[in-house]
Amino acid sequence: MNPSLSAAVVQLAPTVDAAANRSLITGLVAEAAAAGARLAVLPEEAMLTAGEVKDEPVADVVSREWPLFVTLLSDLAIEHDIWLIAGGYEPSGQARPYNTLVVLNPRGEVVTTYRKVHLYDAFSYRESDYVVPGAELPPVVMVEGVAIGLINCYDIRFPELARDLVDRGADVLSVSAAWVSGPAKEDHWTTLVRARAIENTCWVLASGTSSADCIGHSLAVDPLGTVRAGLGPVKTGVGLVQISLDRTAEVRESLPSLANRRLSVTVEIPA
Numbered sequence: 001m002n003p004s005l006s007a008a009v010v011q012l013a014p015t016v017d018a019a020a021n022r023s024l025i026t027g028l029v030a031e032a033a034a035a036g037a038r039l040a041v042l043p044e045e046a047m048l049t050a051g052e053v054k055d056e057p058v059a060d061v062v063s064r065e066w067p068l069f070v071t072l073l074s075d076l077a078i079e080h081d082i083w084l085i086a087g088g089y090e091p092s093g094q095a096r097p098y099n100t101l102v103v104l105n106p107r108g109e110v111v112t113t114y115r116k117v118h119l120y121d122a123f124s125y126r127e128s129d130y131v132v133p134g135a136e137l138p139p140v141v142m143v144e145g146v147a148i149g150l151i152n153c154y155d156i157r158f159p160e161l162a163r164d165l166v167d168r169g170a171d172v173l174s175v176s177a178a179w180v181s182g183p184a185k186e187d188h189w190t191t192l193v194r195a196r197a198i199e200n201t202c203w204v205l206a207s208g209t210s211s212a213d214c215i216g217h218s219l220a221v222d223p224l225g226t227v228r229a230g231l232g233p234v235k236t237g238v239g240l241v242q243i244s245l246d247r248t249a250e251v252r253e254s255l256p257s258l259a260n261r262r263l264s265v266t267v268e269i270p271a
């Protein structure tokens with residue numbers, strides 16, 4: 001028997017009001033734990049929508065709110081005996097913060113963080129105007145025998161990042177997002193999430209915000225690309241999935257594409 005893990009993707013609509021976001025998070029983590037989840041994945045910017053900060057420098061707001069956010073997550077992890085992954089804005093010592101994912105264990109300890117590497121400078125958005133990029137690749141973290149690789153939103157468009165996590169042993173890709181709405185965007189999101197699962201024959205837990213400009217549509221996908229839970233456009237919700245590494249082994253036996261790679265073959269591009 002390989003390990004298995006009960007996990008939840010959590011959907012909410014954070015605003016610029018960090019205290020209100022904290023009470024939303026409190027309720028939803030309780031709901032995930034009551035449903036039996038041992039890990040809850042929360043979206044990017046669950047702490048607050050930094051793009052909407054107006055009256056004060058973002059750095060000041062972030063310096064005040066980041067510790068409150070991490071303390072809340074720590075308290076909830078202990079209270080509900082659960083692992084948590086969630087996105088917030090972390091002070092960087094500069095005017096622009098990092099867009100960071102934080103991982104807490106059930107003892108309330110911060111196990112690791114990941115600062116978003118690929119900033120969303122696309123579709124006329126410029127995240128790099130108010131966020132500073134991370135300089136290190138995302139970590140793989142062990143959660144009850146299951147290796148989880150971290151991905152932050154726009155990162156999902158870069159297959160080499162996901163493949164690197166899987167090459168480093170990730171059984172699950174955990175994606176926290178605030179996927180901006182627009183033409184074809186919902187299709188991009190579900191297609192990319194499922195593609196990362198299929199091409200890596202791995203589980204994907206993908207949590208997204210449902211704020212006014214974001215699509216929601218949190219989902220969990222198995223190593224064959226089958227959607228096992230999907231929240232659609234609801235404002236708040238929890239989607240549960242049983243991650244089974246037996247299932248991964250079964251899929252990889254019938255679809256050994258990772259093993260079938262031919263890394264020694266160099267493709268010549270004609271001049």
Ligand SMILES: O=C(O)CNC(=O)[C@H](CS)NC(=O)CCC(=O)C(=O)O
Nearest residue numbers: 045051120127153154178179180213
């Ligand atoms: O703008 C907001 O309100 C919230 N969005 C975010 O915080 C982040 C950074 S701006 N969103 C993405 O990375 C979306 C990627 C994406 O949508 C894509 O790759 O198409």
